[in-house]
Amino acid sequence: MWTEELPSVLWAYRTTPRTTTGESPYSLCFRTEAVIPVEVGVQSPRVVHFTEDNNEEGLRSLLDLVEELRDKVVIRVAAYQQRVSRYYNKRVSPRPLRQGDLVLRNSAVADSTGTRGKLAPAGEGPYKIKRVLRPGTFKLETLGGREIARAWNAEHLRKYYQ
Structure with missing residues (x-):
């Protein structure tokens, strides 16, 4: 029909x-x-x-x-x-992140295999923002100074407070 x-x-x-x-x-x-x-x-x-x-x-x-x-x-x-x-x-909340800030990155996005359980921590880190590529996009490095391979969007980062 x-x-x-x-x-x-x-x-x-x-x-x-x-x-x-x-x-x-x-x-x-x-x-x-x-x-x-x-x-x-x-x-x-x-x-x-x-x-x-x-x-x-x-x-x-x-x-x-x-x-x-x-x-x-x-x-x-x-x-x-x-x-x-x-x-x-x-509805978008701005995330004022600057160079030198400490951040946690979303572990679900970081782990591309999808093998994380629901009791695993939600964030990895802390990482330091090495440089701002453009607003909302950042290059990260570990606290030891090793640069993370890819750039990260602010949507997947949370500010880390000590």
Whole structure:
């Protein structure tokens, strides 16, 4: 039965407005709303008052406005991305780590074999931050001065207090 339903599902997907743009993919391409199959069966005003000449003229005038619509959509997408970013960043807690700080690293991430039991300690270390590669990314070294091979993200580090 899914092969019979697939065309109507795809049509619904293409004609449903998206949250990010506020427009359907169909309207972004053709600058007009599609006539859905239900409208044809029920004889909606769009179907009853349809004339070929008026339709062609209306579609041509709407195609001239497609670029303007797309510009508006770009602005809406940027605003949506800012809202998502604010929502995400509201829940992110900054970790002010600096060069020379002592940290514990997440032992579950450090042990790639996954053989640690649930009673194993959650953190390894302490390690000293040797240098800051970029905000949130650090090179670590042991207290003895041996550098750890890879860089570590602040998400997997906790500050160690003596």
